Amino acid sequence: xxxxxxxxxxxxxxxxxxxxxxxxxxxTSNIKETSNVKEETVQITKFLPxxxxxxxxxxxxxxxxxDNENFSKDRLYNxxxxxxxxxxxxxxxxNNSNSKIDVVITNIRVRSGVSAILLGFLAGADSITxxxxxxxxxxxxxxxxxxxxxxxGGAMGDTDTRMNWMYESFATKIVEELKxxxxxx
Numbered sequence: 001x002x003x004x005x006x007x008x009x010x011x012x013x014x015x016x017x018x019x020x021x022x023x024x025x026x027x028t029s030n031i032k033e034t035s036n037v038k039e040e041t042v043q044i045t046k047f048l049p050x051x052x053x054x055x056x057x058x059x060x061x062x063x064x065x066x067d068n069e070n071f072s073k074d075r076l077y078n079x080x081x082x083x084x085x086x087x088x089x090x091x092x093x094x095n096n097s098n099s100k101i102d103v104v105i106t107n108i109r110v111r112s113g114v115s116a117i118l119l120g121f122l123a124g125a126d127s128i129t130x131x132x133x134x135x136x137x138x139x140x141x142x143x144x145x146x147x148x149x150x151x152x153g154g155a156m157g158d159t160d161t162r163m164n165w166m167y168e169s170f171a172t173k174i175v176e177e178l179k180x181x182x183x184x185x
Contacts, residue, residue: 026144047184049091050134052100053081061105068110076105076128076167083171089178099141102133103174106145110163126150128166132174134181142181146173 055077057065065071080103084090091097107129127149134142148169150162 047182048097048099049095050084050089050099050101051095051097052092053077053084053090053103054100055080055103055105057105057108061108064108068108070110070163071108071128072163073105075163076103076170079167080171080174083168083175084178087175087178088184089175089182098137100135101174101178102135103130104133105130126162126166128170130170132177134178142177144177146170146177148173 055073057073081090084101090101105128107127109127127147129145129147131145132143133140148166150166
């Protein structure tokens with residue numbers, strides 16, 4: 001029994017590590033605008049909170065929405081909004097800034113609760129991918145892509161658990177990148 005445990009344990013650890021991932025891509029070859037922030041550097045810009053936030057779905061994500069009914073643009077918006085507010089990166093009132101952030105969701109995949117619980121990672125991973133544009137007025141001052149995946153199943157396959165983690169991770173990645181572009185002084 002002990003031998004079986006020690007032979008299976010490394011596989012379980014590897015699956016746990018690979019089960020969730022969140023990345024930021026600054027490869028701008030497919031984006032018209034270029035970023036002011038490059039990997040591993042900090043662009044010091046005067047800190048002014050953002051005035052507004054929008055979350056939209058592009059045509060691809062809109063087409064996939066009918067097959068991914070557990071995805072909620074409103075819940076994602078609310079999580080990004082609250083995370084920006086908590087970190088003082090968004091101030092919608094009494095703010096003279098022209099800065100805003102536009103989030104365009106480009107790809108979504110959400111497993112059904114049954115397949116996530118019963119099949120786990122064998123059913124594939126849930127994912128949310130979006131292009132983030134930080135703007136001053138209409139001028140893009142930074143853009144990057146956030147990609148979140150979640151492949152856990154079993155008890156962790158509950159739809160609310162999965163979606164809450166994905167929305168939280170997506171919002172956190174946005175704030176991490178904003179801290180590089182506009183560090184608070």
